Amino acid sequence: MSAAFLIALLASMLTAIVIVATQRIHGHLTLDGHAGVQKLHAAPTPRVDGLALLAGFVIGGINLPEAQKWVWWLSCLAVCPAFLFGLAEDVTKRVGVRTRLLATICAGLIFCLLTGYQITRVDLPGADWLLSFWLPSHLFTAVAIGGIANAINIIDGVNGLASGTSIIILSGFAVVAAQVGDLEIVGLCLVGAGALAGFFFLNFPMGRLFLGDAGAYSTGFILAAIAVALPERNPEVSPLIGLLALSYPVTETMVSIHRRLSREGTNPGQADRLHLHSLVYRSRAKRLAQILGMPQLRNSLTGLMLMGLPLLSSGLMVLTHDSTPATLASILCVSLVYLAIYRKVALLSRFGKLAREARRSLHATAR
Numbered sequence: 001m002s003a004a005f006l007i008a009l010l011a012s013m014l015t016a017i018v019i020v021a022t023q024r025i026h027g028h029l030t031l032d033g034h035a036g037v038q039k040l041h042a043a044p045t046p047r048v049d050g051l052a053l054l055a056g057f058v059i060g061g062i063n064l065p066e067a068q069k070w071v072w073w074l075s076c077l078a079v080c081p082a083f084l085f086g087l088a089e090d091v092t093k094r095v096g097v098r099t100r101l102l103a104t105i106c107a108g109l110i111f112c113l114l115t116g117y118q119i120t121r122v123d124l125p126g127a128d129w130l131l132s133f134w135l136p137s138h139l140f141t142a143v144a145i146g147g148i149a150n151a152i153n154i155i156d157g158v159n160g161l162a163s164g165t166s167i168i169i170l171s172g173f174a175v176v177a178a179q180v181g182d183l184e185i186v187g188l189c190l191v192g193a194g195a196l197a198g199f200f201f202l203n204f205p206m207g208r209l210f211l212g213d214a215g216a217y218s219t220g221f222i223l224a225a226i227a228v229a230l231p232e233r234n235p236e237v238s239p240l241i242g243l244l245a246l247s248y249p250v251t252e253t254m255v256s257i258h259r260r261l262s263r264e265g266t267n268p269g270q271a272d273r274l275h276l277h278s279l280v281y282r283s284r285a286k287r288l289a290q291i292l293g294m295p296q297l298r299n300s301l302t303g304l305m306l307m308g309l310p311l312l313s314s315g316l317m318v319l320t321h322d323s324t325p326a327t328l329a330s331i332l333c334v335s336l337v338y339l340a341i342y343r344k345v346a347l348l349s350r351f352g353k354l355a356r357e358a359r360r361s362l363h364a365t366a367r
Contacts, residue, residue, distance in 0.1 A: 052199055074115050086103075115229065185229060207299060230242070
């Protein structure tokens with residue numbers, strides 16, 4: 001399996017290098033412009049690393065032992081709607097948010113039907129009874145997988161954050177799978193981590209290539225599929241470990257939806273500059289980059305500073321994977337840590353904005 005990881009890494013990295021080297025040829029289709037409310041990069045950059053991830057995941061997976069390929073093969077088939085609609089958005093910039101959300105939910109439903117894995121329990125009274133029925137179980141699983149895929153896309157805003165977060169989570173899943181002896185899931189995690197690591201070298205710290213929607217949706221799909229399959233294949237594992245492992249992007253998504261619903265004139269699908277990584281970029285990362293004398297690293301420092309959240313959630317998952325009460329407590333812990341950080345950074349950003357406005361007012365008065 002270590003060979004599959006290295007092959008996935010090399011295939012992804014080489015494909016990513018080719019994409020960057022040939023951007024003059026395909027750039028009119030693949031470059032991500034720097035104009036936009038959520039854009040933090042300074043120059044147009046290719047956003048089609050989904051192609052490099054695909055190459056790494058497929059070529060790496062082919063080199064898995066034959067006995068460990070079943071879930072990998074079916075995952076390759078199921079991810080197609082998420083990947084294709086994401087790639088269409090990367091190239092045309094005309095695929096709507098709802099269409100892409102439906103595509104990822106469709107990918108989740110295909111995964112359920114092909115593998116037979118769906119969420120049948122959450123160890124909560126009443127909910128387990130409802131999930132014992134075929135239709136609610138499949139619909140809930142498909143929506144959950146689609147939601148996770150979109151959550152990874154939401155945190156994909158600064159260099160290394162989405163890919164680094166996903167590598168950390170996949171590593172946590174691999175440790176849990178190894179502890180319960182599920183080598184097939186270990187192999188799937190390693191191939192996914194290898195494909196992401198190949199991209200990471202081109203994206204961090206300087207951001208020469210972006211995941212794009214195809215890359216983010218496909219990564220989120222694989223994470224969600226593992227979160228569903230691991231406890232279904234191993235009943236001793238809490239069914240909530242996936243929610244714990246992914247608590248950072250899930251909490252980010254929930255906070256974003258609440259923020260946009262509560263603000264007049266906005267809707268849940270509308271972009272804004274109030275994600276945690278956007279706030280950190282404008283406050284703590286900016287200050288740290290100035291202290292270090294390297295303002296060009298402000299973007300990557302933002303991603304590095306926020307990787308503590310997936311490290312916390314994945315570490316807690318490894319420790320509590322066999323106990324649902326402990327897993328629930330850990331989910332609450334990570335969510336509270338996120339909210340505390342968000343509140344503090346949001347206040348700093350607000351005070352910083354007020355200070356800048358006051359300085360401009362003073363300058364105008366002096367003139």
